[in-house]
Amino acid sequence: MKIVVTGGLGFIGSHTVVELQNKGFEVIAIDNLSNSSIEVLDGIERITGKKPTFENIDLREKAAVQNFFKKHTDISGVIHFAASKAVGESVENPLLYYENNINALVYVLQEITQLENSNFIFSSSCTVYGQAEVMPITENASVQPAMSPYGNTKQIGEEIITDVAKVTKMNSILLRYFNPIGAHASGEIGELPLGVPQNLVPFITQTAFGLRKELSVYGNDYPTSDGTAVRDYIHVVDLAKAHVIAMQRLLNNKNIDKVETFNLGTGTGSSVLEVIHSFEKVSGQKLNYKIVGRREGDITEAYANTDKANTILGWKANLSLDESLASAWKWEQKIRS
Numbered sequence: 001m002k003i004v005v006t007g008g009l010g011f012i013g014s015h016t017v018v019e020l021q022n023k024g025f026e027v028i029a030i031d032n033l034s035n036s037s038i039e040v041l042d043g044i045e046r047i048t049g050k051k052p053t054f055e056n057i058d059l060r061e062k063a064a065v066q067n068f069f070k071k072h073t074d075i076s077g078v079i080h081f082a083a084s085k086a087v088g089e090s091v092e093n094p095l096l097y098y099e100n101n102i103n104a105l106v107y108v109l110q111e112i113t114q115l116e117n118s119n120f121i122f123s124s125s126c127t128v129y130g131q132a133e134v135m136p137i138t139e140n141a142s143v144q145p146a147m148s149p150y151g152n153t154k155q156i157g158e159e160i161i162t163d164v165a166k167v168t169k170m171n172s173i174l175l176r177y178f179n180p181i182g183a184h185a186s187g188e189i190g191e192l193p194l195g196v197p198q199n200l201v202p203f204i205t206q207t208a209f210g211l212r213k214e215l216s217v218y219g220n221d222y223p224t225s226d227g228t229a230v231r232d233y234i235h236v237v238d239l240a241k242a243h244v245i246a247m248q249r250l251l252n253n254k255n256i257d258k259v260e261t262f263n264l265g266t267g268t269g270s271s272v273l274e275v276i277h278s279f280e281k282v283s284g285q286k287l288n289y290k291i292v293g294r295r296e297g298d299i300t301e302a303y304a305n306t307d308k309a310n311t312i313l314g315w316k317a318n319l320s321l322d323e324s325l326a327s328a329w330k331w332e333q334k335i336r337s
């Protein structure tokens, strides 16, 4: 069966391509290489022995999307990762985010809803919950007004998919990620943040490697165990496996509703200081950090209630925070060697 992975050379996309190939799927990876590199194809091949078909397509080009789907009429499903995802950048440049994250989604949906089998997995985010009132967060938690244009594009994306599924053959699963971290155990693929990392873990590994002077911990006056903010850090390989299980659910017509939503997290919250201490333990290195003021727009805590994913999707995160950070550190050292 042929599965298209948009953003297939990106951080989560590339790990999902590996897991799809491991399950015997034929994969076409689409990427415009705006936030990834063509060498990721070789990394995937070194892991699975198979290089996925690759098409360098910018999904903002409607004609290019139409031509792709004209060429590939035997597609069984699409997993859509392709999107811009930097919260801060989205505030500075909202139109870039609405064009890339919404227009591209619409063009892809216009094509797949013409296919015999339209099974669509959407990369969403826990950011849609904002600061949820109740922890752990269930899928029924209310979607809060977005804190950024990036978060808004995820909310709008989910609404578009829901509207389209109502009036087409398309079946879809929305996967709301918590905080993806880590890298494939082989050290062949991982996160490649461009420029100064916005996210915590790549900033930690770059600091440990000496690329950054020190980590700034954004606030220790939150109402949490140690004052630093709490998140649910999930290993990217666990996350990738969830995408394969979700796609299999649709392919086997096991979905109960035309659009289903699942939180993908470990179910455990970790504070920034706990992440730092875990990293120091697994790396054997002291991390240079200082406490500074809170970052605009950050929430106090978010971690997933994973009951629905565990029981209905039949998926559970297996890898620990220590294993995730050890894999991220191995990857950082590999790419700098």
Ligand code: WQD
Residues within 6 Å of the ligand: 085, 087, 124, 125, 126, 127, 177, 178, 179, 180, 198, 199, 200, 201, 203, 215, 216, 217, 218, 219, 229, 230, 231, 272, 295, 298
């Ligand atoms: C985690 C914690 C920071 C950097 C974002 C997006 C979310 C998803 C994941 C795409 C927070 C603290 C961070 C640093 C720090 N992206 N931190 N110093 O903000 O939870 O989520 O990335 O889907 O949609 O919103 O992740 O890694 O930026 O921050 O203290 O240099 O680490 O304050 O508490 P976040 P993050």
